[in-house]
Amino acid sequence: MVQRRRWAGLLAALSASVAASLAFVSRCQMHAARDGGWVQRHACPKLESRRQITEQDLVEEKRSVRQLLLNKNGAVWLWQMFCTEKGQRTADLIDIPVQLAAQFLSAFTGAHAAVEWASEDLIRELNEERMSPLAQWHWANYCARNCFSIRNPRNLPSAVVTDFLERYRGGAFGEVALCSEEVASKAKDLQKKGGTEQWKKYVRDKDFRSLDPLSYPESFVQGFIDNFDPQDLDDTIPREQILSSRSILNSALARLLKGFSREEVTYELENRDVKNAKHRATLVLPGRAQQILPESFPREFVGDWKRTDGAAVEDAAREAVTAFKAYGIA
Incomplete structure (x- = not known):
């Protein structure tokens, strides 16, 4: 109830056009709180990789939207909300009418300023919970149902992250047995x-x-x-099985940074007292890489819990390689 009053206060401060857009956000939160699946049923299909589109594919208005999606935290969430409210069947820029892109640009600054985005403290709180595989599973499903499968908390309102934490800690998602x-x-x-x-x-x-x-x-x-299909077997060994993720990452950084050394990448290891999967690594990119990468690019990558330190480091590197590929860097 407090969250809804806070949201209503935000809406009152906006211009009529922006308020109309964010009124949809309020309705979305209301329905999601009721049955946890309103977004999933009403939203347009999720945004495909916005990094696969080149600047040459888009007119000026769409290029501006693309830059927001790539570089401004929260933009992708507002864009999905906007496209859904406008009844679009897709959120992909290449298929969106130019006039809608222009409308989004005109409303963006006010709309973005009106939203209370997840703070660093709240993000840290969520990440601590997500150390548990069960919490990761529940977070992924929650995001699919309530926020367009956007899992990066830096792109989500504070109310959304808080709602998940309250539900998760209150046992609202029930018990789930992890794989044996x-x-x-x-x-x-x-x-x-x-x-x-x-x-x-x-x-x-x-x-x-x-x-x-x-x-x-x-x-x-x-x-x-x-559902395993014995007729659909691997034809070749994937490149990732030939080269380690650490090697792929180091090669990408060497292309990006002059005079790069492997020692510039930091791996912070943590351990827990369990029989299996007791090691996990956090990869921190070099400071000079952080200075030239897009603002929205993650600075740290946390792997899954693994049985050995080496496997933990490799998994953190794999997370980084996935992000580099998504941005067309690796």
């Missing part, structure tokens, strides 16, 4: 038999990133096993 060693072994055996690409596709089609079966509920991994 037995079922995880079955999934890994299928990968060894040529199903690596199938597993990657299965995971990424559902908007997840971790390739460790132990990071998921057992029902999720069992779904892969049940």
Whole structure:
């Protein structure tokens, strides 16, 4: 109730046109709080990779929107809200009418200033909870249902992140059994038999990133096993299996930074007292790389919990490589 009053106060401070846009946000929050799936049912399809579009593909207004999406925290969330409110069937810039892009640009500054975005303290609070694989699972599903699958909290309003934390800590999402060693072994055996690409596709089609079966509920991994196609086996060994993620990342940084040294990349290791998956690494990019990368580009990458330090470091590097590829750098 306090969150809704705060949101209503924000709306009152806006001009009529901007208020109309953010009134939709308020309705979205109301319906999401009621049944947790309003966005999923009413939203236009999620934004495809906005980095695959080149400047030459777009007119001036769309180029300006693209720059906001790439460089301004929160812009992608407002854009998705705007496109959905306008009844668009897609949020992809190349298919959006020019006049709508112009409308978004004219409303953006006021709308962005009116939203209370997640603070660094709140983001840190969320990330502490997300150390748990179960919390990661619930966060991913919450984002799919309530905020267009946008999982980076820096792109989300404070009210959204707070709502998740309150629900999660209150047990609103229920109990979920993580994958057992037995079922995880079955999934890994299928990968060894040529199903690596199938597993990657299965995971990424559902908007997840971790390739460790132990990071998921057992029902999720069992779904892969049940739907495994023995006729669709790997034709070639993926490049990522030939080169380590650390090597790919170092090569990308060497192209980006003159005189780059591997020692400039920092890996911070943490451990927990459990039998399996006890090591995790956080990768911190070199300071001079942070100075030239887009504002929206993450500065740190946290891997999954792994059984060894080496595997933990490799997984953190893999997260960084994924981001570099998304930005067309790796």
